[in-house]
Amino acid sequence: MKQEQPIISLRNVGISYKRRILSEPFWAIKDVSFDLHHGETLGIIGRNGVGKSTLLRMMAGIIKPNIGTFINRGYSASLLCLQLGFIPYLSGRENAILSGMLMGLRKKEVKAKIDAILEFSELGNFFDEPIATYSSGMKARLGFSVAFQVDPDILLVDEVLGVGDEDFRQKSTKVMREKIRSNKTIVFVSHQAAIIKQLCNRAVWIEEGVTRAEGKPEEVLAEYNKFLSIK
């Protein structure tokens, strides 16, 4: 397995942001290297604000690194986006179509999946009502149901597993876990060691925009926890 070529490779990647054209750049990612292999679930751990979301954005092809090399060997990758582009005055159905199209599906593809979305979201007759009338739990249900239908080669997940009210949270967490356990390639970002340990085959620890450790989750997390206890 290990000899296979990785589907995504990062070598000494650095990404900077600028507030103004002339202002000093801010380096969210300074020096990150790791590989992603087909079918694995890679966990990226690090405290809040160490550039994990920036990394995901780069892997999703939204931004490019300023230094270093980032290679994606031809696989589609996208973020799990909840409630992407939702417009309050439109119905659940219309928002599902719009959101799905924004995530890269064709209109007919979303339409083919609309029954699955309706069923999974459990919205019933509310599906054709404007989402402005929804509770936040209902919106979360719709958002998750649409996002879950988008099936890229590599799924990038930022913190969230389950959403919504208690019942739906259990249900959505369950399907996410199933997806993670399947042969799907997933990058999962979190600051919670326990979840990474539970779900991932491999882990990368990032601190202040630099890779500090890469390898088996237990080993990486041990180092991470040691670091936290010294802090």
Added chain:
Amino acid sequence: MKKLFKYTELILYKTYADLRAESERTYLGFLWWIFEPIMYMGVFYIFFGILLGHRTDDYVPFLLIGLTSWQWLKSCLSHGAETIKGATPLMQQVHLPKVVFPIILVLTDTVKFLFILSLLLIFLWLYGYGIGITYLALPLILIVQMLFVLAGTFFLAAIIPFIPDLRFVVENILLALFFMSGVMIRSDIVPAAYQSFYYLNPIVTIIESYRNILMYNVWPDGFSLMVISIFSLICIWLGAKLIGRFEYIYPKIML
């Protein structure tokens, strides 16, 4: 090619969604796209037509044609300038070609403009102007203006995310343009010395073409319109290039 289809589909659906969202926001919905311009035109009719006594000459239709065309251009440019900047939260979650955002805006504003244009035509017919053979050239002028508007919107949308302060400058440039584009005046009022400069402004030619067709049944000047179209097409291409150049930079701009 497949991508082009995909994004065309997205642009059309988002345009539909935005229009529907706008009409759902008020009680009267899309009827406002009719009432609002009626009220707007009414103000000008009352002021110029009744108060200043232009009721019998052709100043009111002359002015309304100018205003209708101008409003289309102005709304696209001033709303369109903000489109890429306004889409930052969206573009930080998915990769989309940024050029779709100004296109969507121009399309939604064009649909609303078509309502206003229909009202203008009805007003002109009630006022006593007939439909001449030159009406055949009307779609052509609409296309020329649309190309011109797209070109301007692309450029503004491309640079505003980097220099948001320009928004205030844009508003005033638009005001200056309003006075220099023959919305309210005849071109023969402009002193002879400035005439050739005056006609460098494409909007002057565009508005005059509308008036020639709708009021005087005169064919518009094909050559000028062709020059404007070619110029606009080049600018659209350059503007799209510019936006494409910053494709991966826009999502990095912090708000």
